[in-house]
Amino acid sequence: MNDHFKIYEHSRQRNVLDVRNLSVAFTGRKTKKTVLSDVSFSIRPGETVALVGESGSGKSVTALSLLRLIERSGGVISGATYFTDNDGQTVDILAQDEKELRAIRGNKISMIFQEPMTSLNPVLSVGFQITEAILAHRDVSAEEAKREAIDLLHKVEIPDPERRFGDYPQQFSGGMRQRVMIAMALACKPSLLIADEPTTALDVTTQARILDIIQRLKEEMNMAVLFITHDLGIVSEIADRVMVMYCGSIIEKADTRNLFNAPSHPYTSGLILSMPAVGSARGKGVPLPAIPGTVPAVWQGARGCTFSPRCSYAIERCRHETPLLQRRNPHSFVEVACHRAAEIRSMLGSLLPWVEAGELGITA
Amino acid sequence: MAGYIGSKVVKALITLWLIFTVAFLAARISGDAMDFIMPEGMNEEAREAMTSYLGLDKSWLEQYWLYVRNVFHGDLGTSFHFRQPVIDLYTQRFIPTLTLCGLAMLLSMAISIPLGVIAALKKNRPAGFLIQSAAFLGYAVPNFVLAILLILVFSFHLGWLPSSGSDTMMHYIMPVTALACTLIASLTRFSRSALLDVLSQDYIRTARAKGVGNFSVLTVHGLRNAMITIVTVLGLQVAALVSGSVVIENVFSWPGIGELLVFAAIKRDYPLLQTGVILVGTIVIFINFIVDVVYVLIDPRIQPGS
Ligand SMILES: Nc1ncnc2c1ncn2[C@@H]1O[C@H](COP(=O)(O)OP(=O)(O)OP(=O)(O)O)[C@@H](O)[C@H]1O
Ligand SMILES: [Mg+2]
Numbered sequence: 001m002n003d004h005f006k007i008y009e010h011s012r013q014r015n016v017l018d019v020r021n022l023s024v025a026f027t028g029r030k031t032k033k034t035v036l037s038d039v040s041f042s043i044r045p046g047e048t049v050a051l052v053g054e055s056g057s058g059k060s061v062t063a064l065s066l067l068r069l070i071e072r073s074g075g076v077i078s079g080a081t082y083f084t085d086n087d088g089q090t091v092d093i094l095a096q097d098e099k100e101l102r103a104i105r106g107n108k109i110s111m112i113f114q115e116p117m118t119s120l121n122p123v124l125s126v127g128f129q130i131t132e133a134i135l136a137h138r139d140v141s142a143e144e145a146k147r148e149a150i151d152l153l154h155k156v157e158i159p160d161p162e163r164r165f166g167d168y169p170q171q172f173s174g175g176m177r178q179r180v181m182i183a184m185a186l187a188c189k190p191s192l193l194i195a196d197e198p199t200t201a202l203d204v205t206t207q208a209r210i211l212d213i214i215q216r217l218k219e220e221m222n223m224a225v226l227f228i229t230h231d232l233g234i235v236s237e238i239a240d241r242v243m244v245m246y247c248g249s250i251i252e253k254a255d256t257r258n259l260f261n262a263p264s265h266p267y268t269s270g271l272i273l274s275m276p277a278v279g280s281a282r283g284k285g286v287p288l289p290a291i292p293g294t295v296p297a298v299w300q301g302a303r304g305c306t307f308s309p310r311c312s313y314a315i316e317r318c319r320h321e322t323p324l325l326q327r328r329n330p331h332s333f334v335e336v337a338c339h340r341a342a343e344i345r346s347m348l349g350s351l352l353p354w355v356e357a358g359e360l361g362i363t364a
Numbered sequence: 365m366a367g368y369i370g371s372k373v374v375k376a377l378i379t380l381w382l383i384f385t386v387a388f389l390a391a392r393i394s395g396d397a398m399d400f401i402m403p404e405g406m407n408e409e410a411r412e413a414m415t416s417y418l419g420l421d422k423s424w425l426e427q428y429w430l431y432v433r434n435v436f437h438g439d440l441g442t443s444f445h446f447r448q449p450v451i452d453l454y455t456q457r458f459i460p461t462l463t464l465c466g467l468a469m470l471l472s473m474a475i476s477i478p479l480g481v482i483a484a485l486k487k488n489r490p491a492g493f494l495i496q497s498a499a500f501l502g503y504a505v506p507n508f509v510l511a512i513l514l515i516l517v518f519s520f521h522l523g524w525l526p527s528s529g530s531d532t533m534m535h536y537i538m539p540v541t542a543l544a545c546t547l548i549a550s551l552t553r554f555s556r557s558a559l560l561d562v563l564s565q566d567y568i569r570t571a572r573a574k575g576v577g578n579f580s581v582l583t584v585h586g587l588r589n590a591m592i593t594i595v596t597v598l599g600l601q602v603a604a605l606v607s608g609s610v611v612i613e614n615v616f617s618w619p620g621i622g623e624l625l626v627f628a629a630i631k632r633d634y635p636l637l638q639t640g641v642i643l644v645g646t647i648v649i650f651i652n653f654i655v656d657v658v659y660v661l662i663d664p665r666i667q668p669g670s
Contacts, residue, residue: 110573
């Protein structure tokens with residue numbers, strides 16, 4: 001009851017982001033490689049949505065195409081991406097020209113990247129790189145921008161920000177650089193933060209600190225977060241909803257609790273069951289049901305479900321007919337792209353016991 | 365910083381000493397100065413008197429030692445041919461050579477960096493292809509061939525530019541162009557590839573994601589980083605540029621060190637040759653030093669002295 005009320009409340013607000021049939025292909029001289037096909041999703045204000053998937057599934061391409069940062073490297077984007085800012089203005093990002101795009105990037109939608117070591121310019125001081133983000137969008141004096149930049153460095157918990165302001169990226173550790181990246185991304189209080197595996201390159205303790213900082217600032221600034229990761233542990237900690245990506249398509253969408261509690265797609269259950277925490281909960285000596293095989297390198301042109309070659313439940317139909325992302329049943333908000341979702345769910349039963357054991361770090 | 369400059373100076377002196385030693389030996393191995401000083405058919409006695417007057421009767425080791433000692437006393441010797449202290453002969457010529465090389469360097473940078481930027485931005489388009497091809501051609505044509513072509517066209521046929529001397533600004537045009545050509549060609553190609561490399565880096569994507577404009581992305585983020593590579597290449601090409609100037613000076617009768625140096629080599633005028641080589645080496649080291657300073661200014665990762 002309570003849940004349904006919350007969802008009702010949300011639906012009255014405009015989504016920050018409405019992505020419809022986003023497809024991306026990279027075109028070479030003679031080749032055309034489809035990397036994303038018909039990705040649709042939306043993000044509500046203040047919500048954290050996780051996008052998970054194996055390496056190469058198209059997570060970064062999704063993130064980059066939201067800000068149209070892949071066109072220079074040959075990516076061709078189609079579909080529509082409606083963005084609504086805090087003032088209620090809605091635009092289709094894919095229809096914007098360079099100048100309008102620039103006004104959105106780093107201002108209304110910001111992005112932080114996977115590699116803190118290479119994402120900052122080595123010949124410019126971090127202070128310069130943060131003030132640059134402020135001055136690109138706002139009409140403030142250089143001193144004012146500097147003051148704000150130092151304030152931001154404070155917020156991301158960099159010790160002694162006045163002194164560090166003039167330091168260069170190579171004088172910072174990976175975790176500190178990622179904090180600088182966050183400070184830079186949040187300089188203009190965006191409505192949406194896209195975080196592309198911001199903690200993957202960091203050690204576990206640093207990871208936790210960075211996640212805390214993102215969570216805290218997200219609440220402070222009331223922004224929505226699209227959090228990309230392949231770490232389901234992180235997903236269970238921070239996400240309100242989860243989207244699972246496989247081979248450039250979203251194959252399952254659910255709220256976090258539902259996903260861990262009762263995954264619908266065999267790929268999703270495979271992912272959850274191969275989490276170390278779940279593995280140990282299953283007891284010693286029980287082999288991890290790791291998903292056999294690897295992500296196919298080239299999947300375009302193939303008919304049928306892209307997961308079918310690795311799926312132990314695949315039937316003839318799966319190999320011929322591509323399943324569409326659909327509601328699991330008319331009363332559910334869970335969407336899944338699997339012909340046999342309903343049957344498999346009853347076969348698998350519930351993962352609830354492990355959730356209840358607290359092994360996943362979420363509460364049932 | 366003082367320590368940094370100090371160590372640079374020590375390295376420079378050692379380099380100069382090595383250059384000098386090679387020149388000293390090469391000059392003597394390749395021929396006898398006496399053959400050029402004494403008219404043919406002179407009697408043996410006069411020849412011997414001259415030999416001992418010039419100190420050439422002593423062993424090479426002894427000559428070497430004496431010359432080095434004199435250099436430390438500020439005496440670079442007297443030209444066999446002109447009978448004047450070589451230092452006086454060269455003082456007038458140091459500045460013209462430095463000017464020629466310096467202008468050629470500035471011209472190369474002024475032309476090749478913009479061309480390289482255009483070639484990088486217009487990659488796979490006609491403009492980029494044209495610049496690439498022109499750079500390739502420019503690299504293939506030797507300096508002196510270009511120099512002679514320029515003289516033929518602009519001095520003999522059109523009569524627009526003087527073919528020798530250095531009196532007016534007009535005199536500078538052809539020698540500087542001919543000398544700069546190879547450097548323009550190679551720097552254009554390096555600027556293009558350096559910029560293409562930089563523009564594919566993650567931090568460029570970060571800058572775009574921040575909403576920084578194209579021009580700032582190119583200049584503040586792109587070129588600043590590309591300059592590190594370009595300046596490195598420039599430093600490596602300085603020696604080739606200065607040695608190219610020796611040929612160019614002779615083609616255009618440019619009153620610089622190179623012109624006199626070739627004369628000294630032909631006549632086996634040992635003091636003149638040795639001093640000339642030291643001066644050319646000094647110019648190379650001096651320009652390289654400026655390049656190093658520029659390098660430290662652009663790249664904060666280089667800490668002078670470390
Ligand atoms: N510029 C590009 N040109 C051609 N193909 C590309 C380009 N960028 C990405 N791809 C391809 O798109 C696919 C998806 O890549 P993407 O980087 O989105 O994966 P990812 O899910 O982010 O993986 P990871 O977890 O390793 O970051 C890959 O097959 C990749 O080779
Ligand atoms: Mg990625």
